[in-house]
Amino acid sequence: MCLAATAARALKSVLQGILLSSEGEKLNSMNLLLYMAPIAVLVLLPATMIIEPNVLSITIALARQDPKMILYLLFNAVVAYCVNLTNFLVTKHTSALTLQVLGNAKGAVAVVVSILLFRNPVSVTGMLGYMLTVIGVILYSEVKKRSR
Template sequence: MGRLFTVGLISVWYSSNIGVIILNKYLLSNYGFRYPIFLTLCHMLACSLLSYASITWLKIVPLQTIRSGQQLLKISALGLIFCSSIVAGNVSLKYLPVSFNQAIGATTPFFTAVFAYLMTLKKEGFLTYAALVPVVSGVVVASGGEPSFHLFGFIMCVGATAARALKTVLQGILLSSEGEKLHSMNLLMYMAPVAVAFLLPTALIMEKDVVGITIALAKDDKRFLFYLLFNASLSYLVNLTNFLVTKHTSALTLQVLGNAKGAVAVVLSILIFRNPVSFTGMLGYSVTVTGVILYNEAKKRSK
């Protein structure tokens, strides 16, 4: 039963991860709801409400309180970087196919290594840095062979990837002391409202009439409201299952599954959206994924 539960948990994690990416793409590009900031706001609202319910009512993890104003400032900084990465990622999906988006996203280890060195002077072994060469070169190859390449979308996707890496490094620095260390689910519960406070005025100013347009779309097509609510709930489920899979397996298992998840997302997006893919593009993505696998293996051996 324990093994069956773990397999089921991994299946839900896979489905929610891939589902939220594909549904984001469908809403922002194919459905025509071109409001990535408001969509991110819906995600953060869901994370705020469902995180609170999971911790205070369902007792998934013990509730931790914020201990100081300084800690709150640190969490707020992380929250802004967190929501910026999601907004940039959603904006990129308006212009890029999911397959290319995932190829760029796979370069997260490169940015993590760069920020870790710049901010903590932490050095990795030669093999670890060597593995980053195919990670980056694969995206260069994929960019040259991508039929749907869009410069602005590419810049936003790279920015989203870099912001995710920066958030990971900063989280390790800012909340590493025993007095300030927060569980990942508690951290999400406190970061999400910060993101909501930032995104609400931003969406109202930059995406004019988005509330009225959303209400009108919901009246005209009942499925739209379902898509929006389901999409927002999936965004929280990604974070919840991410924690649960790590708890019931290991961080290394999550890394391996994450590598495979990107490949599955690419295949499904091509089948669903029928976006053109060149041999050069697939070759570049394959090189990047191989580099990520080698990077994780080098990191594991260096420990």
């Protein structure tokens, strides 16, 4: 499943890069987001209802207990919108590969922060994986610098 998710994520990024840089398409980041958001809802909403059938009732109950829950959800939606728009802009101005490398670097940074703040344990295998990720990001940066 992890391999399939990684391949699907990479395919999505490559297709975004093609759509954003193609002379024939003339799509900008906002238009691409406008087209992709409804498709994501159509795919994710049924999956959510199957995997978490009571999520809507729980959310309504939480909103009744704490009216701030609606603000939290709206804030989450705004942040998700900004993340997607930023991803599209990074893809347009760099490349799909750069976006993937940045995503891997972000994951490694998140793990280091979680270790420092929350003292989360990490196995030796996990640590080796994160070190390999950081080395890959550094090597990619060096190759990009030299190619300019």
